[in-house]
Structure formats: C-alpha cells, structure tokens
Amino acid sequence: MPDLASDPAERALPSGVATGVGSMPGTDVAEAVNIVFGELPEWPHLPELPERGLGADMIGRGATLLEGLPVQWWAFRWEIADLPGRDARRAADFLERDLDALHEVNATGPVRLTAVGPFTLAANLWRRGGGAMLADHGAVADLTASLAEGLRGYVTAAQSRMPGAALSLQLDEPSLPAALAGRVNTESGLDFYRRVPVEVARERLREVVDRVGVPVVVHCCAPDVPVKLIEETGAQALSIDLTLVHLDDVPKVDALGEYLDGGGRLIAGVVPALGQPRPGIAAEAADRIEGLWNRLGFSPELLPRQVSVSTTCGMAGASPEYARFAMEAGREAARRLHG
Incomplete structure (x- = not known):
C-alpha cells in the first residue's frame, strides 16, 4: 500500500473519523448545519433538507x-x-x-x-x-x-x-x-x-x-x-453502503480489496440511516468494517488510515432524535476502528 501521509488530499479527506452522507430531517438549515458540525466535528458536511x-x-x-x-x-x-x-x-x-x-x-x-x-x-x-x-x-x-x-x-x-x-x-x-x-x-x-x-x-x-x-x-x-x-x-474517495456487501460475495469483496490495496479511501456506510436508537449499533457497525478488513487480510493499523464511518445513506426520513443518535453511533464506531 502507498504512504497516505504524503497525499495532498489528506486534510480535505480525513480517515478514521465519523462523517455523514447528505440529507437530514427538518426544514431549518441553520439548525441542521449546527447539529452536523457539532455532532461530526472531524468531517462535517453541508446537509440537504428535502423536507422543505x-x-x-x-x-x-x-x-x-x-x-x-x-x-x-x-x-x-x-x-x-x-x-x-x-x-x-x-x-x-x-x-x-x-x-x-x-x-x-x-x-x-x-x-x-x-x-x-x-x-x-x-x-x-x-x-x-x-x-x-x-x-x-x-x-x-x-x-x-x-x-x-x-x-x-x-x-x-x-x-x-x-x-x-x-x-x-x-x-x-x-x-x-x-x-x-x-x-x-x-x-x-x-x-x-x-x-x-x-x-x-x-x-x-x-x-x-x-x-x-x-x-x-x-x-x-x-x-x-x-x-x-x-x-x-x-x-479520491468512495462512499458506499457496506451493509449491501456480503463477505462471501467474492467479486464484490475482491473489488473493494483491490481498491483499498491501492491506497483508496473508503467511507463505509454501516450505521442504519433509519430506525430507532438501540444499544449495540456502534459495535455492530465497527464489526462490519473490521470483518471486511480481516477478510481482505490487511494490516489492522492501516484501517483507520483509509476508512471513515457514515450512515448507510441520507437521513431525510429519520426522526431528529434518531439522526443525532446515528451520528453519535458513527463517532463511537470510528473510535473502535483505532483499536
């Protein structure tokens, strides 16, 4: 794998952190921006609010x-x-x-x-x-x-x-x-x-x-x-719903493996975009990423250097309470990737 530390996109595309995908619930953009930048401080995004x-x-x-x-x-x-x-x-x-x-x-x-x-x-x-x-x-x-x-x-x-x-x-x-x-x-x-x-x-x-x-x-x-x-x-980076990739699906796993082996950056959608808050979501999200990494046989210390965590897709259909919970779960899952 190449040395990512020399990548000029390093500052704009952090790895090993939690981020979002796009849409959020609600109609107040100032409130949504404050929530996203507060809950995802290491890599926030400008949210979309389709409910408007x-x-x-x-x-x-x-x-x-x-x-x-x-x-x-x-x-x-x-x-x-x-x-x-x-x-x-x-x-x-x-x-x-x-x-x-x-x-x-x-x-x-x-x-x-x-x-x-x-x-x-x-x-x-x-x-x-x-x-x-x-x-x-x-x-x-x-x-x-x-x-x-x-x-x-x-x-x-x-x-x-x-x-x-x-x-x-x-x-x-x-x-x-x-x-x-x-x-x-x-x-x-x-x-x-x-x-x-x-x-x-x-x-x-x-x-x-x-x-x-x-x-x-x-x-x-x-x-x-x-x-x-x-x-x-x-x-310079790929964002996917990783829950759609079964670890026994050899062609899909191999395609991701080749991409990551070449130094590719991945935003792994592993936190459900909709649902109800419940214990264990962050652990399950981290486990899915680590399961892929282990299946590929890559060195564990490289994982947080190439992979960040997000929800599986946008959260426009989620409740405000769940959206906050999902972002918190993403932060916890990202911390787990650091061992």
Missing part, C-alpha cells in the same frame, strides 16, 4: 447548479426549459440560504459539499422533447459540462464563506449502476434506456472530477457499485 419541498430535492437542487441549462418543474418532473421556472428559482434560493448558513460555523477543517452526479441527474431530468437526458449520449455530455461548471461555482461560493476550510465534493450517483446495466426505465415504464458504455461513464465522471477544483468523493448506496470505474475517474 420542491427545489430542496436532490434532482431539483442539482439541476439548479447547471450552468446555461435552465430547468423547470412541469408535469411532475424536472425538465430542461427556455427560462428557469418558479420552482427552479426556489431551488436556487434554498441553495443560497444553505451556503449562507456556513458563515456561522466558520469552519477551518475538512468540510464536504454534496451534489447529484451527472448520470443520476441525466436519468431523472427530462429533455424538452420528452424522455430523460440519459437517452441521448450527446445530451449527457452537454449536461456533464454544464454541471461541472456549476459545481465549480458552488465550491467557490462555499469557500468564500469558509476561507479556512478544506473542502471536498461528494457526487451522489445512486443511478450509476442502473445506467451502466441498461436498467433505467423509459417514461412509459415499459422499456429501458440503452446502457451507458463504461468508457463513456468514465470520461464524463472524470470531466467533473478534473474541473471542480477540490477532492471528489463518489457516493453510491445502490448494489453493484462499479468500484473500478469510479477509481479510474480520479475520484
């Missing part, structure tokens, strides 16, 4: 970041438009308020921003003439270029509010495995869009990674995460 309604959802939030591609909410979906619709303007306002909430915390350590990735956005954003952007590889290329430019501005806006912070950006790609396998439904629901070739997916994601200007984490909480592809995009 249309425009705070993952697709609406991501679509408003597109540079030069206006969107609107029409017929129960987001679509490309000639001018930004009212709901798109609301989404932009939500994002501006979220960024302004960062003024108050004035962080000087690592902070992660989150946004939808190009393939999940393309699978859920409609063209003017109908059908998802994913149906047209040229449209996906245009969307990716637009998103990369918008994300660069997003990072710049966040940095201006926290000049001392070491920023990273998380791309949420739950639809990526389905896009690669040709399993994204068309608007009729009776057919599927053609699959995205691996080399096209690699090129588009690499374009975003290269242009945003900060280290990138790719998050995918779906089964069949394309670990090798994501590594080849230049993303």
Whole structure:
C-alpha cells in the first residue's frame, strides 16, 4: 500500500473519523448545519433538507447548479426549459440560504459539499422533447459540462464563506449502476434506456472530477457499485453502503480489496440511516468494517488510515432524535476502528 501521509488530499479527506452522507430531517438549515458540525466535528458536511419541498430535492437542487441549462418543474418532473421556472428559482434560493448558513460555523477543517452526479441527474431530468437526458449520449455530455461548471461555482461560493476550510465534493450517483446495466426505465415504464458504455461513464465522471477544483468523493448506496470505474475517474474517495456487501460475495469483496490495496479511501456506510436508537449499533457497525478488513487480510493499523464511518445513506426520513443518535453511533464506531 502507498504512504497516505504524503497525499495532498489528506486534510480535505480525513480517515478514521465519523462523517455523514447528505440529507437530514427538518426544514431549518441553520439548525441542521449546527447539529452536523457539532455532532461530526472531524468531517462535517453541508446537509440537504428535502423536507422543505420542491427545489430542496436532490434532482431539483442539482439541476439548479447547471450552468446555461435552465430547468423547470412541469408535469411532475424536472425538465430542461427556455427560462428557469418558479420552482427552479426556489431551488436556487434554498441553495443560497444553505451556503449562507456556513458563515456561522466558520469552519477551518475538512468540510464536504454534496451534489447529484451527472448520470443520476441525466436519468431523472427530462429533455424538452420528452424522455430523460440519459437517452441521448450527446445530451449527457452537454449536461456533464454544464454541471461541472456549476459545481465549480458552488465550491467557490462555499469557500468564500469558509476561507479556512478544506473542502471536498461528494457526487451522489445512486443511478450509476442502473445506467451502466441498461436498467433505467423509459417514461412509459415499459422499456429501458440503452446502457451507458463504461468508457463513456468514465470520461464524463472524470470531466467533473478534473474541473471542480477540490477532492471528489463518489457516493453510491445502490448494489453493484462499479468500484473500478469510479477509481479510474480520479475520484479520491468512495462512499458506499457496506451493509449491501456480503463477505462471501467474492467479486464484490475482491473489488473493494483491490481498491483499498491501492491506497483508496473508503467511507463505509454501516450505521442504519433509519430506525430507532438501540444499544449495540456502534459495535455492530465497527464489526462490519473490521470483518471486511480481516477478510481482505490487511494490516489492522492501516484501517483507520483509509476508512471513515457514515450512515448507510441520507437521513431525510429519520426522526431528529434518531439522526443525532446515528451520528453519535458513527463517532463511537470510528473510535473502535483505532483499536
């Protein structure tokens, strides 16, 4: 394994700590930011609050970041438009308020921003003439270029509010495995869009990674995460739902092993994102990570140098009480990784 101490992303991408994934319950962004930065001090993130309604959802939030591609909410979906619709303007306002909430915390350590990735956005954003952007590889290329430019501005806006912070950006790609396998439904629901070739997916994601200007984490909480592809995009960390990986699933375990053996950084989703507080969750979370590590035969002292702990996915559907408990459990699980 390479020496991670010389990695220039070390400050922005800490390991052996607890962090979050993205969404939180509630509608008050100032309160949510204070909770996340208080409960996850070693690696907080700017939370998303989809309970605020249309425009705070993952697709609406991501679509408003597109540079030069206006969107609107029409017929129960987001679509490309000639001018930004009212709901798109609301989404932009939500994002501006979220960024302004960062003024108050004035962080000087690592902070992660989150946004939808190009393939999940393309699978859920409609063209003017109908059908998802994913149906047209040229449209996906245009969307990716637009998103990369918008994300660069997003990072710049966040940095201006926290000049001392070491920023990273998380791309949420739950639809990526389905896009690669040709399993994204068309608007009729009776057919599927053609699959995205691996080399096209690699090129588009690499374009975003290269242009945003900060280290990138790719998050995918779906089964069949394309670990090798994501590594080849230049993303500096991978965030997955580790509870979906069975230790007897040799191909999946081997893929993670190759990634980690090459020095890859992993955010392991092991704390349930929903549920009720109960004793033992932190121990179970740490045990799952250590079980993978032991199965791979890696040295125990390297574990906290490459792996951090999170919930399995976002916590928008959780109660506020459980969300706090889950973050506390994540901190305890991370402490256990240090032995």
